[in-house]
Amino acid sequence: MTASTLTIKDLHVEIEGKEIVKGFNLEISGGEIHAIMGPNGTGKSTLASAIMGHPSYEITKGSVSLDGEDVLEMEVDERARAGMFLAMQYPSEVTGVTTSDFLRTAINAHREEGDEIPLMKFIKKMDKNMETLDMNEQFSTRYLNEGFSGGEKKRNEILQLLMLEPKIAILDEIDSGLDIDALKVVSNGINNMRGESFGCLIITHYQRLLNYITPDHVHVMMQGRIVKSGDASLAQRLEAEGYDWIKEELGIEDERVGQEA
């Protein structure tokens, strides 16, 4: 598989008439891990959901393309089949549908009709990935996310990542609510995906995840756009010193969207 590139240019996103993302630019290519950090309320999660096509978010300006194809023209499922993936902060619960049935349907949706994944091959792949993520085997027969703890939901998102092998993944606060052991396990799963054909955007407001997944690029988001970029050392500095020095440097008083001076 060859490397893909997701290009986001001057993206503006509104929810219920309020602009949350204001001129966001970024290019993510296969082989790269980007991290977006920033305090709460700066538009990180909105950005992630909007790129995947969340029905409540309206893109008012800008473009998103995957290998030159206009992503914003695609339906949500077309984006997924084109190779995009969003690990959600609050994944939906779907009663009566087992995680295993869901994943098999999802994998087959990525394949041509008549070329469905053989059952045994699917089971093997599922077993292997569940082992990587240290998940109990009962997991696959439980209804999708129903009654899952916060940590179980996050693991389930990463399980789906490993099963679907997207070209570009966006992980929205995949670390929140995880204890340190779970964090290691989840990071291990993501690191397994690393390679030339996989590009990843990690959204987090804690640096601790980045202790286990070393990013190639770190960006700080404030007021709905990237205000500073650097390498992994930027994340370490943020961990040690917080965000105030950036605000000072840029003359930002309140980093949240809608609080621009």
Place this chain on the structure above:
Amino acid sequence: MAVETKWAFDRETVKSWSEKRNEPTWLQEKRLEALTNAASLPMPNPDKTKLTRWNFSTFENIDSDQRAIESYSDLPGDVARLAGDESKVNSAIIQRDGKVAHNKVADELKEKGVIFTDFETAVNEHSDLLEKYFMGEAVRSDENQLTALHTALVNGGIFLYVPKNVEVEVPLQAIFWQDDVKVGLFNHVIIVAEDHSRVTYVENYVSFEKEKAAANIVTEVYVGQGAEVKYGAVDNLESGVTSYIVRRAHVQKDGRIEWALGQMNEGSTISENTTHLLGDGSYGDTKTVAVGRGEQIQNFTSNMVGHGKHSEGYILTHGVMKDASSAIFNGINKIEKGGTKAHSEQTGRVLMLSSKARGDANPILLIDEDDVTAGHAASVGKIDPMQMFYMQSRGLSTLEAERLIIHGFLEPVVGELPVEAVKERLTEVIERKVY
């Protein structure tokens, strides 16, 4: 009443038919009495559905001249598939228009003293037992016009009797197949589970012709002390059939009943399911799923009535409504005075797939006792757009995502059905009804 009912059957016809069947005096008298009373009795009055324009009398015959089908392999494919692979069928009774079409009952049942037979045979061979239970405590003949007509004209069904302390391991199957639309389906099922016995029963109602027809169905289940009954049903009568269906259970001390009802009729349907938790510590659980399509009008009532102390009653109803169909889902938890420490819960959810469809989840709690716990939840709505976004973000098309969500929504009953073939057929019916 605004409806003028023309009785296709007078006293003489019913009398000579009963005589032809060699029925005992008690049954003939019960039929004739019911027939006499029927005209003056009111129609049933399901909450929020008016029956004034419903016709439950579109039948010309009650007797069929259908003969038995000797070999399983000669059964029509669609009927045989309901029972499943012959080698896997342990005990099944298949009836066509009230007459036994095919009968397979394991010898071990007889050895244990279990009676599992068709209604006509039960009348002849177990008259005393039948008399004790038929249109007995659970469903009275004079409740309304349709129960009276049912008593007068009953022409098929099952009698299942499980003696004290006997546990039946394999699920017992029944298939009621309405082949001739002119023959009314007056089907009666009686299950008697004596103290500390256990049995699982699953039935299918099916027809394939779309012409006008009538079904009037009654089930009575008597659950003894500490006994356990699992009752599965899939109703799948065609669009021309107007159905009246009553399934009731009486549960004694520490007894349990679990209903799993897949209500997939295509025509106008009134269906009532009631459990009386009579004994202390008795337990009832009723799960119903239904799909409405076309211009179907349906009314489903689930009743759970706690009489004994420490009883537990659960109701779950999930309905999917499409096209211009409409349905009322009444869930009634009642706790009678004296039913202390009783616990009841109900959930009613209706998924609307079309703006022209109508669905009403109607939860009712009637509590006459202070020291009880009760909970209920009801909702009517469209498919959650967040669920759709989530599933589509994994590559599923709109159609695939909806399919999975709907099958999942109806899974509570599909998952409970004890026979794999019945489960698979119900899944197929859902697939056909929804898409």
